[in-house]
Amino acid sequence: MFSTLETLILKYLALVDVPSPVCMKSLRTLHLDCVNFKHNESFSNLISGCPNLEDLFMYQYYPLDVVMNFIIVAPSLKRLVIIDYREAGGYVINAPTLKYLKIKGLSHCGFCLIENAPVLVEAKIRNLFYIYKEKILGSLKSAKRLSLDLSPLECPIDSIFYQLVHLEIYTCKEEWWNLLKLMLDSSPKLQVLKLIGKNLDFKKVGMVGGKWNEPKNVPECLLSQLKMFVWTSYHWESEVEKEVATYILKNARQLKNVSFSTRPIHSKEHNKLEEKCKMLKELDGVVRASSSCHLVFIE
Known part of the structure; x- marks a missing residue:
């Protein structure tokens, strides 16, 4: 019955x-x-019966009655998207051929x-606050492209990202600039840096707490x-953002x-x-380390 099925989408099912x-x-x-x-084994039996699975998309919005932890063992999986807004539970991922990973939620x-x-x-990786047993960023050290919306206080880095050439960091978490410093220090081959803020009124939203301190040594x-x-949604009223932008212009x-x-x-x-x-x-007048740097402002 299912021997030739290539795509399966299941929605809003209880106690499978x-x-x-x-x-x-x-x-x-598989969506x-x-x-x-019905139980953890049901999910494992479903995944193990799909030896050639390449794309897995999981969306969990409501509390589940039974299954709390999903163990994903998929030797052929290439693309995995997890969006989970439950208040508990999690994921263990074993996917040796995985090329693309998106995780949102688990906050x-x-x-x-x-x-x-x-x-x-x-x-x-967005809004993932609780790190289980290992530093999640260390598991991503082979990545060439990373997009991070994480709290730097809960994501210490002890790995070098030798392959990373493109990095995005969201500037909404408290002291996000500390995560930026850690990533710059850990990414010797980085070629593209994108900072992403929220396009909101700075006076109404206010600035996340903390203070920018320049690294002791300029990252490689x-x-x-x-x-x-x-830098998208750059808050020109923020002193910290001005200091970060100035530092990069002066040293890159x-x-x-x-x-x-x-x-x-x-x-x-x-x-x-x-x-x-x-x-x-004032920002345009910063003396730049690169004589061939072209700077533009966009509204």
């Missing part, structure tokens, strides 16, 4: 029971959207343990590799292209226009 391993050798893509399994008591992903190329990637620096010797996008000034805020122009002019 898979008492023994299934046989779906042709299955390549599980709010699926509640309460959830966990994620990556046991085996040696050929990972790209990973996007700034001295010899970084070529592109992009190989920079070619730099762009800052800012929140537009609305008609009711015309009094801010002069202040904004002054701040951006």
Whole structure:
């Protein structure tokens, strides 16, 4: 019945029971959207019966009655997306051919343990606060592209990302700049850096706490590799963001292209226009380490 099935999408199912391993050798893509399994073995039996599975998408929004922890052992898996807003439970991942990983959620008591992903190329990790047994970033050291929205206080780094060339960091978590410093120090081949903020009124939102302190030594990637620096939703009113931007401009010797996008000034805020122009002019006047650096401002 399922021998030729290549794609399977299951949605909003309660107490799915898979008492023994299934046989779906042709299955390549599996979507599980709010699926509640009867017990942990049911999920394991489903995954183990798909030896050629390449794409797995898991979405969990509501508390599950039974299964709390999903153990994903998939030797052929290449792409894994996990979006989970439950208040507990987590994932153990063993996928030796995994190339792409996206994890979003697990922001309460959830966990994620990556046991085996040696050929990972790209990973996007957002709102993952609780680290289980190992430092999750250390499991991503083979990645060439990383997108991170994490608290630096809970993600110490003890690995070198020798393959990383493209890094995105969201600037919404408290002291996000400490994560930036750690990643710059740990990524000697980094060529593209993108910082992503929220396009909100700075005066209403306020600035996350903490203070920027320059690294004692300039990271290797700034001295010899970084070529592109992009900052979206740059808060020109933030002193910390100004200091971070200035530091990179002053120390990145190989920079070619730099762009800052800012929140537009609305008609009711015309009094801010002069202040904004002054701040951006000061940033544009920073003496750059790279003589060939081209800087643009975008609204």
